[in-house]
Amino acid sequence: MKNTQLVKFTRPHDPVLDSMTLRTHEELKLLAKKNGEHHGRQNLPGPKESNLEPYTNDLKNGYHRLAAHVLKQLQPDTHFPEARMDIDHMKDKDKKLGDEIKKRQDENKRIQYDLGDFNPKNLQSRVRMAIWISVIIALGEVVYNTKAFQIVGENILFALIISIAVSVGVFAFSHFVPFMLKSIENKWKRRLTLLGSLALVAGLFTALAMFRSQYLATHGLTVSPVYFVVINMFFFIVSLLLSYFLLPTWAEFRENSQRINKYKNMEKNNKEIENLSSVQEANKSDLLEKNKARLQMNYYAQYCLNDVAGMYKESLGIFQSNNLLYRTDKAVPACFSATESNLEIERLKISFTNPNKYTS
CATH class of the missing domain: 1.20.58 (Methane Monooxygenase Hydroxylase; Chain G, domain 1)
Structure with missing residues (x-):
């Protein structure tokens, strides 16, 4: 034996x-x-x-x-x-x-033909940029508004929670308005919607400005609420413009979602092709040894x-x-x-x- x-x-x-x-x-x-x-x-x-x-x-x-x-x-x-x-x-x-590699290569060719010059990284970078800048603005709003809500109670934690809720709401609204504007085809209706949205947040910011002025008055400082409204409106408009020019519409999101899935499948196929090719080489090397x-x-x-x-x-x-x-x-x-x-x-x-x- x-x-x-x-x-x-x-x-x-x-x-x-x-x-x-x-x-x-x-x-x-x-x-x-x-x-x-x-x-x-x-x-x-x-x-x-x-x-x-x-x-x-x-x-x-x-x-x-x-x-x-x-x-x-x-x-x-x-x-x-x-x-x-x-x-x-x-x-x-x-x-x-080899058959599996060819199958995935053929699938990638079909996907590449469907995608053309599409590159999801461009879209993803735009979305990330808009979100990060908006998050930074929202965090600033939280800190900025916390002092204003202390006028309704001395508990700083309570004021912080209210500030976070309001800031998140304003953050979400600043992104919702651009999506709504892009979906409206009538020019005048779009303008009225924009003005109504700005008026709504202006009213909210006016209330916050009054709270903040009252809080400062308790510390012997007198500041007009108008200044605070202008600052809040500036941050809101910046976030709104970022969303309007950087983020795609809902229809574009749905369309790009399908294309992104195809792109991910293509990348997955490329990795699998690389792994299968490595297995082929390893098999040949093992047989040679x-x-x-x-x-x-x-x-x-x-x-x-x-x-x-x-x-x-x-x-x-x-x-x-x-x-x-x-x-x-x-x-x-x-x-x-x-x-x-x-x-x-x-x-x-x-x-x-x-x-x-x-x-x-």
Whole structure:
């Protein structure tokens, strides 16, 4: 069973497998030494024998088992089918992501066509500017009117609450009047509405001015209420003009609301496209790293098998040396000088050297 994890590393290494390989090699070297001595004392192989394998089969079988264990542990042949399955799976995911990206891009093109040059940020900046300036004016009105309402009671909290209520009402009215004026098409009716609105707030400001003058009189100061009315009217008219020229009409609000929603959908699509593209790149990068690891693991398996073959040759050398050492005939068997016996290990067929092909 394959227990070597496929992880990102520069040089694959299985310390348990390497340790077992070295331990087995040491055991087989001892066996080679023992067998060489045993057959040497019997002057075997014979001087004219050309086949060494009958005397080294146990060594060869031992290294064959070792090579088989290496292949069983690393299972290099499974990496290529796994890579192909990962590639096919990645292609399916990439196609789905690509389809989703194209769908959102097409939707954005339709939205962009509908919106034209529309940019909600311009409208939003106008609304924010009008509201912020009006809020500042309203806060000033609250502070300004609080002293006036102290004439109806000494409780400063009570005066502050009344001042806030009146200031908020005036603030709302200063924005309601422009909306109403924009909706009136008749010029004279629009003028009468404006004059009536100004007269209404002028009456309110006159009452506030009288309260304020009475409050100041209690402190020995005499100020005409007219001055206070002029100041209040100035603030009201400024707020009214801001609303009239900066804020859109109700119809424009409704129309722009739909366009703003479309614009938000387009921005949402752009973010989603960016996220999906990032996922695509991450998938490709992950697959590339996995296949690099697979490639390295296959080379590691090949190196291990090469080591096993080299160990086998080393043990053959030990067998021959000990055999010659203990021979009484001092002869060198013909099979010793013949071509070295090779360990017939099935070599891995590493058919690729460029892991990038697995991301195509």
